[in-house]
Amino acid sequence: MKKRIKIVDALRGEQVGQPVTVMGWVRSFRNNQFIALNDGSCFGSLQIVVDIDKLGLETAKRLTAGAAISVDGLLIASQGKGQTVEVTAQQLEILGDCPADEYPLQLKNRPSLEYLREIAHLRFRTNTFGAIFRVRHALSFAIHQFYNQRGFVCMHSPIITGSDAEGAGEMFRVTTLPLDKLPKTADGKVDFKQDFFEKSTHLTVSGQLEAELAALALGQVYTFGPTFRAENSNTSRHLAEFWMIEPEVAFADLTDNMNLAEDMLKYVIEYALTHCREDLDFLNQRFAEEDKSKPVAERAEMGLLEKLQFCLKEPFQRLTYTEAIEILKNSTPNKKGKFKYPIKAWGADLQSEHERYLVEKHFKKPVILTDYPMEIKAFYMRQNNDGKTVAAMDILFPGIGEIIGGSQREERLEKLKQRMLDMHIPIEEMQWFLDTRRFGSCPHAGFGLGFERLILFITGMTNIRDVIPFPRFPGSATF
């Protein structure tokens, strides 16, 4: 293959006056003269100027939207308005035709996100999804960079787990047993001794427990991997397969945990703002247009970029569950009976409507809620001295709700065992986990960040199925 320069580099204009080869996909062909060429290396397209007589009508007709071409030419300062550089074509080769009468993406059409979801294999080629997936990459990279700079070890926790006590919901079974004739034991149950791992196994719902094991030796670790939930969740915020970041830190308490989470979120937002400017500008514009079509009462108070910058300069609002209940109890919607689930007493689990009120109406900024009632939280969270709350924290973001859930972990063996007994967690199968508390236990804390929810927030998209290349959800594993 001929050596090409990427369009992102060509647009920088440093090579003006030099012969170049560029390759990409035609976005549009105007006036028998101008090709807008995009190669995915950046949001923008490069203008190619062709001489129709030299090119020939037969070739010109094949310059349809989506066609892959290679162009040799001279990179020059643009002779027209609207762009700084362009390429005058000397040689043009069509690498792959794209029949316009069959190709579903035409530049001037406005396909809906729902329609693009049905052709997810092609939606990468649109402005919107190009921008989203470049931002997704940048955020992924920024997360690794953030933890690397702080001396964390990236830990690849297992995807197949033999533990069914991770405590985070319904799991997908992993098996090689023949489903049409399952081997049975004497008492009629499935005989997993004959399965691949000689035991019952599932896809992981969390890497946290494994991360704890590593953190109690390496000090600071994080996982960044796929996570699976077999829940029948039909919302714009849930996926059956999603990516989660789970840091775990030894010698850290709940405050350290909150500081780490807030620092990380701000770091990656800042990273996106400085490294994805062009893509975010487009998404910002898209967000504004979407907003305009909504009824006035539902419109966002801030634009996308404004919202991201606001998050950087304001400290997140930190308050306890107990304080939040007081605010909610005395809130106008609660008094006027506007909540579907009215706040009556301490101990109730907060619903989406309550979280949204706190974040979007009361504080108007990201909120960290801490010290939840023990009864509504997981077994591994550290019990507070009051005997009724645990050192948990949830970070709530506008529009998407819970983006981070975490806690200081219960490091005291007896308290942890008692809690597991109370909650019917099979202690015998969890000895490997309890060993951390037997041998050199120490205070430690961690949290889980839903990667796609972070991308939702930063891109201003509203459906989680639009920020992962090939979404998996109940009834759908196409592509």
Place this chain on the structure above:
RNA sequence: GCCUCUUUAGCUCAGUUGGUUAGAGCGCCGGACUGUUAAUCCGUAGGUCCUUGGUUCGAGCCCAAGAAGAGGCGCCA
């Protein structure tokens, strides 16, 4: 899983109280065009009105069931 809404041309959508031959913009196809910027201009074609059943002289429109999609809720990240 529950509630609400939607489904009309390739895409995005109008379609009046149930009444003749179902419309628009864009795209596609054909033509024109050497400084365009979602290029523009001219012309043509294109429909299982989601499916099935029902009411009616007559259904895109009313009723029932089903399918697909979206939004909200629950579960959570």
